[in-house]
Amino acid sequence: MALAIVDSCVNCWACLPVCPNQAIQAAAPPDLPHFSIDAMACSECLGDYARPQCAEICPVEGAIVDELGDALNPPGSLLGLSPAQWQDVQQRCVQQGNPQQDTTQRANTSAARGETP
Amino acid sequence: MELPVTAPPTPTGGCSAQGCGSSERQQAGLPDDIRRRVQDHPCYSEEAHHHFARMHAAVAPACNIQCHYCNRKYDCANESRPGVVSEVLTPEQAVRKTLVVAAAIPQMSVLGIAGPGDPLANPERVFATFRDLAAKAPDIKLCVSTNGLALPEHVDELARHNIEHVTITINCVDPDIGAQIYPWIFWQHRRVFGREAAAILIEQQQKGLEMLVARGILVKVNSVLIPGVNDRHLRDVSRIVKAKGAFLHNVMPLISAPEHGTFYGLSGQRGPTPAELQAVQDDCEGNMNMMRHCRQCRADAVGLLGEDRGAEFTREKIDAMLIDEEFTRAALARRVEMRQRIDAERQARAQERSAQATGKAGGIVSPCGTATPASSQHVITLHRPARSCVVAPPPGRPVRMAVAAKGGRVAVHFGHAREFLVYEASADGARLIGHRQTDLYCSGDDSCGDAASVLSRTIAALAGCEVVLCAKIGFEPWSKLEAAGITPNGEHALEDAAAAVMAVWHEMLAAGRLAASADDTRRSA
Numbered sequence: 001m002a003l004a005i006v007d008s009c010v011n012c013w014a015c016l017p018v019c020p021n022q023a024i025q026a027a028a029p030p031d032l033p034h035f036s037i038d039a040m041a042c043s044e045c046l047g048d049y050a051r052p053q054c055a056e057i058c059p060v061e062g063a064i065v066d067e068l069g070d071a072l073n074p075p076g077s078l079l080g081l082s083p084a085q086w087q088d089v090q091q092r093c094v095q096q097g098n099p100q101q102d103t104t105q106r107a108n109t110s111a112a113r114g115e116t117p
Numbered sequence: 118m119e120l121p122v123t124a125p126p127t128p129t130g131g132c133s134a135q136g137c138g139s140s141e142r143q144q145a146g147l148p149d150d151i152r153r154r155v156q157d158h159p160c161y162s163e164e165a166h167h168h169f170a171r172m173h174a175a176v177a178p179a180c181n182i183q184c185h186y187c188n189r190k191y192d193c194a195n196e197s198r199p200g201v202v203s204e205v206l207t208p209e210q211a212v213r214k215t216l217v218v219a220a221a222i223p224q225m226s227v228l229g230i231a232g233p234g235d236p237l238a239n240p241e242r243v244f245a246t247f248r249d250l251a252a253k254a255p256d257i258k259l260c261v262s263t264n265g266l267a268l269p270e271h272v273d274e275l276a277r278h279n280i281e282h283v284t285i286t287i288n289c290v291d292p293d294i295g296a297q298i299y300p301w302i303f304w305q306h307r308r309v310f311g312r313e314a315a316a317i318l319i320e321q322q323q324k325g326l327e328m329l330v331a332r333g334i335l336v337k338v339n340s341v342l343i344p345g346v347n348d349r350h351l352r353d354v355s356r357i358v359k360a361k362g363a364f365l366h367n368v369m370p371l372i373s374a375p376e377h378g379t380f381y382g383l384s385g386q387r388g389p390t391p392a393e394l395q396a397v398q399d400d401c402e403g404n405m406n407m408m409r410h411c412r413q414c415r416a417d418a419v420g421l422l423g424e425d426r427g428a429e430f431t432r433e434k435i436d437a438m439l440i441d442e443e444f445t446r447a448a449l450a451r452r453v454e455m456r457q458r459i460d461a462e463r464q465a466r467a468q469e470r471s472a473q474a475t476g477k478a479g480g481i482v483s484p485c486g487t488a489t490p491a492s493s494q495h496v497i498t499l500h501r502p503a504r505s506c507v508v509a510p511p512p513g514r515p516v517r518m519a520v521a522a523k524g525g526r527v528a529v530h531f532g533h534a535r536e537f538l539v540y541e542a543s544a545d546g547a548r549l550i551g552h553r554q555t556d557l558y559c560s561g562d563d564s565c566g567d568a569a570s571v572l573s574r575t576i577a578a579l580a581g582c583e584v585v586l587c588a589k590i591g592f593e594p595w596s597k598l599e600a601a602g603i604t605p606n607g608e609h610a611l612e613d614a615a616a617a618v619m620a621v622w623h624e625m626l627a628a629g630r631l632a633a634s635a636d637d638t639r640r641s642a
Contacts, residue, residue: 010190013178013205017239018303049306057181057303059189079183079300079380 001067002042003052009034009063015054020045024054151364154281154335157226157456158258159422161282161337161365163410163549166422167525168459171227171260172218174211175202175417176242180234181266182302182318185380186341186371189234202233202417204432208245215250217435218419219257220448222426223455229260231284232416237267240274247278253445256452258282262339266302266318268325276332283329284337284367285322289347290357292316297346300380323361330362337365337408342397343381344371344389355401366401367408370394392581395550409549412536421524423536423552466525470616513631515543516622519553519579519603520614521587527609527617531590534575538614539582542622547615553578576601584625586617 002023005015011027011034023041027034037054044066045052055064055072061079062071159166180189206214219225228250230236236243247259261275262284275283289295295315302314309317329336338358340351347354355366371388373381380386389397398407412422420426438444518541520527521534536554540547555575572594579585585603588610598605609617625631 012180012189013234014180014189014238014303017179017241018306051307053306056306056308057179059180059183 001044002039003037003044003054003072004039004065004067005035005037005054006063006065007034008060010060011035012059014057014059015064018053018057020048020053151335155364157459158260158282159227160229160260160284160408160411161335163408164463164525165226166410167522168224168463169226170222170224170419170421171229172215172225172419173229173231173414173416174206174215174246175204175233176206176208176211176246177230177232177236177239177416178205178234179238180232180264181238181304182235182264182314183300184264185298185300185386186343186373186382188378188382190378202415204417205233208242208249210432210435211246212249212253213438213440214430214435215257216253216440216445216448217438218430219254219452220444221430222420223448223451224421224459225257225452226456227258227260227282229262231262235264235266236261237263237271240267240271244274244278247280251278254449256449260284262286263325264318265322265325266304267321269321269328272325272328272332272334275329276334280334282335282337284339285326286339286341287319287322287326287354287358288341288343289315289350290319290323290354291350292319294347294350295319298341298343323357326358326361326363335365336363337367338363339367339369339411341371342368342389342394344387344393346386348389348393348397351397352400355405359405363405365406365408367411368394368398368401369411369413372413391551391553391578398550409551410538412552466613469613470619512544513622513626515541516584516625516631517541517550517582518584518586518618518621519582520618521585522614525614527586527612527614528588531585531587531594531605534587537579537582537585540615540618542618547618547622549615572597576603579603584621586614586621 005024009027013026013035015035016024016026021041021043023038023043025032025036025038027036052064052072058064058073059078061073061075061077064072066072155161155165157165157169159169159171180187183189215228230243230246243261250257251259259278259280260282261280263286265285265287268283268285288298292312292315295318296312299315299318301308301310302318303309304314304317326336326338336358338354340347340354342348342351351368355368358366370391371381371386373379373386373388375382398409401407410422414422414425415427417427418425419430517539519537519539521529521531522538523529534555536552538549539551539553541550542548555571555578575594576597579598579601582603584606585598586606586609588607590598590605590607595605606621609620612620622631
């Protein structure tokens with residue numbers, strides 16, 4: 001059994017120092033674009049802590065998943081942002097540097113979802 | 118040990134007594150050992166920030182709390198705000214970079230670690246950096262900025278590393294307000310949410326503050342002003358941290374825009390206007406020393422405050438350099454020489470100011486009607502006259518002026534100024550009350566606007582100022598400024614900024630332009 005970090009990870013480092021098994025590897029782009037967990041070393045913190053430490057400190061909803069692919073911090077659980085807003089954040093991070101296009105796209109995606117911005 | 122750090126007591130209210138940061142006037146009232154510790158730290162002394170440079174080493178990426186004004190993806194090269202860096206450094210890289218920067222910029226006096234996460238959530242990396250640097254550049258002061266959650270458990274280690282300055286970000290002392298700023302913290306191996314989280318954080322911050330003060334470490338408190346959340350609460354924060362022995366309070370404006378990807382940015386929480394910021398700073402000033410020269414720099418900033426030279430020191434460049442004992446010894450010698458030059462420059466500047474003050478009307482006329490020699494100016498500013506004492510006509514209303522400054526002098530062409538220092542000139546002298554940025558933040562269209570809109574934005578940023586002093590100014594901005602009710606002034610090029618501001622104020626006074634309004638009279642009575 002092991003947890004995994006998926007590509008919504010923002011490489012913030014928070015998980016690395018709190019892992020009791022030193023199972024977390026830092027990102028090293030381009031080969032390792034984001035942080036990752038060594039499945040052989042991960043114990044999901046069983047025997048050490050009541051809850052998996054990486055998931056307890058991770059600030060990004062959905063970035064850490066269990067073996068079934070289920071998020072330990074599901075959308076809406078951490079920041080108080082709705083999943084749609086969080087998706088916006090993610091898109092903005094990718095598109096930084098072209099705010100004009102970004103704003104347009106945001107308006108479009110919000111409109112497509114039938115939301116008010 | 119009790120730390121006798123603050124200026125003499127003053128009545129409450131927006132009195133100008135305490136200046137900004139710890140100004141020259143204030144420093145004159147400080148005990149010697151405290152003065153020695155702040156006089157070359159650009160963040161603790163307003164006067165020092167004209168002369169000394171600092172750098173932030175981004176060795177501390179991890180964080181143990183979430184703040185609503187922070188986005189944990191922190192690598193935008195175009196932004197200048199706390200928590201943003203281009204590259205996280207290992208302790209070895211950080212020490213190399215610091216040695217290279219301190220060799221190239223001999224004004225460098227401080228290495229701070231401020232993130233991009235929380236230094237004390239990365240204690241091994243932070244203390245490894247300090248240990249190594251203290252051995253190789255013992256003259257560089259070390260300094261830390263923390264959210265305070267892990268502070269109590271690390272205070273002794275900070276003291277062991279001779280850390281003399283610690284900044285704690287304290288946005289509230291009330292958990293109900295804290296719950297609107299911090300959604301969660303990581304505490305004792307679990308995530309804690311909401312009010313409970315804020316209560317723990319506040320308790321740790323206050324405990325950490327007390328422990329630092331007890332060990333004689335100077336503490337600066339940073340507070341982010343969030344309109345509608347903690348604006349009316351910061352006065353209490355100021356009062357409490359002052360009572361516990363904090364040295365300086367720095368109220369900073371929330372930086373919030375949707376493109377920053379923060380909770381506040383996306384939920385439409387706005388930052389304060391310059392006027393709102395100043396009102397809160399003035400409100401807190403009755404309680405304690407306020408810092409007015411903060412530039413809210415990045416967690417990898419390099420150089421003097423307000424002019425980031427980080428881009429000059431790329432990793433490739435640093436990796437290619439040979440850094441041996443000879444290199445560090447020569448660099449140390451240059452820094453020592455530079456400090457001597459700065460000392461001489463500061464003395465000359467002080468003389469310039471006092472000569473300027475005595476040259477006008479034989480000194481300052483106090484509200485009591487007696488002329489006071491300039492050498493004792495600070496006496497006036499530290500003791501407000503009693504109500505019954507105001508018999509002479511008001512000596513002229515305060516005037517706000519912007520200065521395109523470099524190194525504390527009127528030295529920048531209006532069109533080249535990226536920021537303006539804002540002073541308030543009055544009979545009590547010139548007091549720095551803030552600074553206005555012209556193109557600092559990454560906010561979309563700023564970088565690609567045409568010249569006309571840049572100029573109108575600059576003029577808008579100078580709102581509330583009646584005069585702008587600069588080294589030179591073109592015809593077009595001159596007329597636009599005048600049309601906006603701001604008088605451009607290019608007659609004091611290269612003079613000391615505060616002295617030039619006072620010279621202009623005295624000119625205005627002599628020209629009869631400073632008759633106090635009814636409002637001012639009421640305020641000063």
